[in-house]
Amino acid sequence: MSVRYSKDHEWAKADGDAYVIGISAHAAEQLGDVVFVELPEAGKTYSKGDEMAVVESVKAASDVYAPISGEIVAVNTAIVDEPAKVNEDPQGAAWFVKIKASNPAELDEMMDEAAYKEFAENA
């Protein structure tokens, strides 16, 4: 499955039996220089739309929402140690968490690349 996007600018991509989650390149650009990231603990469960992580730029703090429901099975502490990575590679090395989906059908409600591109341009 290719990458899917939420209206809150998170992305999700299949990775084994879990999904990797991050923020979109568009969101990272809008935020500006990221200086702080707070991630949830592995083992916690979230429903779709719950506040799951925090990302702060010099300007402001923004919540990152769980784009799908499920359990956190891994977190990327590299972006906590080096928040600037979020600007450098938001849709690659600077992933936020991995979620084991409790309701994989939620992925179908997310946008594909083309739909998200159009959504972001008109946001």
Place this chain on the structure above:
Amino acid sequence: MPLESENAALKKTSLNDLHRALGAKMVEFAGYDMPVQFPMGVLKEHLHTREKAGLFDVSHMGQAFLKTAEADLGDDGAHEKIAAAIEMLVPGEIQKLKKGGARYSVLLNEEGGILDDLMITRPIRDDKQGMLFLVVNASMKDQDFALIEEKLAGKATLERAEDRSLIALQGPAAAGVVAKLIPEAAEQKFMTMRPYEWQGAYLLVTRGGYTGEDGFEISVPNDKAELLAKTLLAHPQVESIGLGARDSLRLEAGLCLYGHDLTPEISPVEGNIAFAIGKRRREEGGFPGAVRIQKELAEGPTSLRIGIRPEGRAPAREGAEIQTTDGKSIGKVTSGGFGPSVGGPVAMGYVDAAYAETGTPLQLIVRGKPLSAVVADMPFAPHRYFRG
């Protein structure tokens, strides 16, 4: 995060076209369409200003000339009259301000609370004595100027300088760049203003600024503002800087943002800017709210503005509750964020005076969780003013 769109109702400065041509992200600020950041981004703009020089459009601020109502400009007596008039509204020593000297002061209400902070400058030219140059905050300028006109009616007249822009050049390279245009300006000391003619325009150049760095604020006629900005920007060490970095720079410098760190409820003693109250005036009073302010000076204020260093990397922002380490609420953060030059979070806020001593451990409530912090000396980034 909505994208900013052009709003025709907003006022524009003389540099609006230039900001857009340079790729600025524009936002509404105090009724003006202003650049919050340029393509470089807030973090790099901030660091660039501390390393080289940043150009800031601060034309939205209110510039005005206050003159004695009598047409007796031009001698020390005229200065005494205009100084006595403005001293009815501010606690600063304006009588003894030297020719060409600039002073940071505050407009007070009857309760001794701060209505705005401002710069008051005495012209150096003999034929301009009896006049003061005022620069007030953009968001407060209509209110400030109305108050001054009302309270000083019959004693002084206020001429708003709507025909002038204000450009700040800040950073260690600022003096060298300004010297290429006006060699004498590089000799000026911190908190002095001198007039110059440049390209047929009458400039008022003040050494100082709002970043903690050496620098200049240049009042320039609107029709020469873009030429001046482009001339300064042509120097490779100068970059355009937006309001985002202006805020992080002033926060690291420990300087107050009106409406946040200073309000109509807060006195200059609580605000930790008692240096703005002149020695003679502490004894004589004669400014609004003198009774409260003199009492706070003698006995100490009940709350005080302090610097705060949160531990770890999480910034504490405006509104965060300040607690003792055992959870007693003692105040609130009024400005906070990430300090790019400090390399970590910095904040300022008000606490009960008993907890204001440097080194006092605190906790800040950020997203519902306590964050360890400590009362810290300000500025967070050392001031580098040019004192000659």
